Amino acid sequence: MPNVNTITTTSANLPDGSVVTYRDSDPSHIREGNFRAILDSSPLTFQVTDVGGNVFGVDLTTGGLFVGESLYIGPPPVTPLRLIYYKHMVTELDGGSRPLCLYFVVGWQTTVDGKNEKLGLKVHPAESRWEITSDI
Helix, strand or coil, X not given: CCCCCCXXXXXXXXXXXXXXXXXXXXXXXXXXXXXXXXXXXXXXXXXXXXXXXXXXXXXXXXXXXXXXCEEECCCCCCCCCEEEEEEEEEEEECXXXXXXXXXXXXXXXXXXXXXXXXXXXXXXXXXXXXXXXXXX
């Protein structure tokens, strides 16, 4: 299957002011070990940049979303948000010879009334489309 990776970098801003960035030339940004290191650092933001320079992600302190060229600010979170998920997905067609769908999901959760609630930002870069989903 041809290379269909449209992600140039993933990055996280950490509480100590440092920024962790993984570049596309280092595909380990989608490996469990590096993502676990980001999770364990309690990031303030997590974002993915595509080859067009569009940024998608979440500000875990405000609940704001990075969606392409603009920042959408949602309502303040009821409780702190925690980053829990990042996955780059390719669905194949024709026995793996053509990509049918390429997307990535950044997911987070919060606790409301003692119950975990999960949300995610699902981005389809080739279609210039994104959505908020609980299906992460």
